[in-house]
Amino acid sequence: MLRERVSDMRAHDLVAPFPTVTLDLPVEQAARLLADQDLPGLIVLDERGRPFSILPGTQVLRLAVPRYCQDDPALARVIDEAHADTFLRALGERTVRDSLPGRPRELPVTDPDATLLEVAALMARTHSPVVAVVDGGELLGAITLQALMDRLVGT
């Protein structure tokens, strides 16, 4: 019975390898990684290899949008078009560390024994399509929204 099997499932059953980036990586490279691998987000590790932040894709994009455009639609509209596409280049050597917003209240990080319902609630609450699974400080991988949804609806 699929239902039975799902009900026994824990995070460790759904976790899969997931690319990580470091705080010192240039934002441009982080954006390229996201695009090239069709990732729903990125896991940012600290110096000890632990999750420092989990960035949903929209917030990786945010790192690459000039600050003066982020909150002003009108400004983004009138920016000289010839310059609009150069914003990735304009980032230069700006790193993920330089661009990160303040740390959120709650990181989408859980442990291998979390129930699927717990992972679902965490994803919903943190608005993150990526949840990192950590065991005793060691990153095991991640559960994506897609993987979780597939399991929950039984596809």
Added chain:
Amino acid sequence: MLRERVSDMRAHDLVAPFPTVTLDLPVEQAARLLADQDLPGLIVLDERGRPFSILPGTQVLRLAVPRYCQDDPALARVIDEAHADTFLRALGERTVRDSLPGRPRELPVTDPDATLLEVAALMARTHSPVVAVVDGGELLGAITLQALMDRLVGT
């Protein structure tokens, strides 16, 4: 020159057909649509066929998580496992309308003439990997985070 071509781009150049759901659709079917088609989110239309809400995938998931579990990780952990996987079924005929949170301050909706920088800023600000493109009240389609990122990094 790729750069030149990107700089001339507007929302109408990137917009693509995107599935929509109505307010009367059962949440279970909305969740299945998201999973089956690997969508980053859903566009919810009102009775007149205009975007009523744009739900990122994490918030479609949220519709399907019992309210009593949404904000209490401890509760989601101790819920009887045999019941945890039945939550999609437990939704019964609950519709998208019944489950929607209050309308957000700003919907990720733009017009065909928006610059790519404008679309990027809108995605980042609304935390939505889907932006609906509307022309005179008519939904033309959507721009996904993936499509935008691919264009911006030139893959």
